[in-house]
Amino acid sequence: MTKPKRTHPLGLFLHMAHAIKDYWYLLILLISLYNQPVWFILGWVLVIGAILVWPIVRWVTLSYRVTPEAVEINSGVLVRHHEHIPYARIQTVQRKQWFFLAPFKLEEVTIETASHDDNKPEARLAAVPTSLAGEIDRYRQGAPAPTEVAPAVGEETTNTFATEEPASTGQATAHYRINNRTLFKFAVTSTGFIPLLLILLALYNKIPRSWTDTLINDATHLALIILVIGALVVVLIAWVGAFLWTYLRYYHFDVTLQGDQLKTAKGFFQRNTITAPLRRIQAIRIKQNIFRQWLHIQTVQVLLASKAASDDDDDDLVILPAVPQAQLYDVAPNFLGWLPNHMPDLGALNVADRHKWYLVRNALLVAIIPVAIATWLWPHWWWLFALVLILAYFQGLFAARQTGGQLLTPTMLALQTGHVWTKETYYVPADMIQSMRLERSVWMRRKQLMHLVVNVRHGNKNQSIELRYLQAKQAQRIYDWYVRTV
Structure with a gap:
């Protein structure tokens, strides 16, 4: 019988990195106690214990064993824990390899099942041999021997995609690699600059006021130019x-x-590999923000009952980050058999033209109160706040135009929404829908309107897909289908 093993000593660095991430506030507390020698010394003791001693103790007391039946984890200091994880219960296996682990053929392996806690998986093995995850995958699939997937070949300017007939359960049947040109388009159109912009604006408020006042006083005649250039630079x-x-x-x-x-791999400094069984997929989401609509590229994600994809967009596993719109339904169905081979007509569920203004009204109501308060506090910036109302108006109109849906097959529902300038199309099998409900107010009853809400599992939470202001007959037809199906 295989003996329990410890992770590589390099795993200590990963344990310490996780400790710093979890206890970063202790460092801030330590700085604030600089003028109090006694508390400062105690603070240092606390910090050293949290980010140095405790990770060492965790590493020493953790061991693992991989058997043909399950993965076993032994951990704990004062209270010992023995975790037995059968392969049939594993939701996802995630592999992370930092650049400094690659020369030693080591990586971090994370294992999750549907019963794991919100903030941590069942098992996290730092700095284990790269062969370990492959061994776990072979036991999960019942394959007798490892099979290497040949790397994609071809010109750098084309996306690489291939399919082949399966010869065994361990052989690759479809493979796709993004090319640099498509990846560049994907990165250029990222909306991640918005939170970064807010962070930079917050940092601006931390700059001493005397510095900014001096700059403005020295260049009063260029104040507007400096303001515009500064905004563009930020x-x-x-x-x-x-x-x-x-x-x-x-x-x-x-x-x-x-x-x-399904296995995805990505990353420059850290190679992140996630393996998830098809049967664990709860729904498929196809996303396209307004910038990517202009470039005609789309992103395909799958919703899992797992947090393995917490580093991905919206905590969902990205399987095709940027596929050309014209190729989407040629490429994606090779990985996800649920998908149709063409873009379906989603006009069966829509918002009638005469009712689209309701979504516009709601968007304006959300924005008008904070805009009114901001205009009262900073009246000189009224033109900027007015721009927010204009954006809210078009966001409401965008949401109304993107709303759609269709019952594709007796067991497959397609839904489409427009949320924060992003079109999202969901493909949801009936047996993956956790619940469905219809909502309407007294006023909506007179107008024969309904909201349709479909709930599917999303990590450890619920993903609510809501189509608003549908015709009552449309929404009721989908609800009756769901009741009959379940």
């Missing part, structure tokens, strides 16, 4: 930061269908 810095972040995260993105397992 936006450019945020955009470049978001571009680099996205490009490096999805560098050399690969997706492979191997038996009934």
